[in-house]
Amino acid sequence: MLAKEEIASSTENHTNCPFCTIFRDNQREFIIKDRETTALILSLEGHPLIVPKKHVRFEDIDPELASNLGQDIFKYTPRIIEIYQTEGLNILTNIGRAAGQDIEHFHIHLIPRIIGDNKVNLNGLVRISDRKRRDIMLKFQDPL
Known part of the structure; x- marks a missing residue:
């Protein structure tokens, strides 16, 4: 179990990490489920991400956190498919620059998909507006 102090210490040391900033500054407008x-x-870009609260790289994930991440995938996937009214979902992580990783804080993308959407990688995704993000966030207000 992570102590709040351990999470706080981890995020304080990574001032350029967008995920650490979200947790450190308690930016609730981005947090669907805590x-x-x-x-x-x-x-x-408008799709959910599962993110460890502690700044961690893939190779440093311990068994407990790995288990929690796996449980999260199974817990959230059905609701995401329902909310986005999609026909499927990509579960994706990029490990290393060659794979497209640009944030060293491990995270898992849950990308809703429909047949023929032609999404092949994250580099082609377009950022959504703040209004669209708020609309999606409202849909997640029902319990997961």
Whole structure:
């Protein structure tokens, strides 16, 4: 179990990390669901991300956090498919620059998909407006 002090210390040391900034500054407008060691947040592109609260790289994830991340995937996926009214979902993480990772804080993308949407990678995603983000956030108000 992570102590709040451990999470706070971890995020304080990573001032350029957007996820640490969300947790450190308690930016609720991005946080869909808050758990002890992880959070479901809304990306700037409009799809949910599962993010450890502690700044951690993939190779440093411990078994407890790995278990929590896996549980989150199974917990949130059905609701995301329902909210976005999609036919499927990509569960994706980029590990290393060659794979497209640009934030070193591990996270998992949950990308709603429909047949023929032609999404092949994250580099082609377009950021959504603040209004659209708020509209999506409102849909998540029902319990997950």
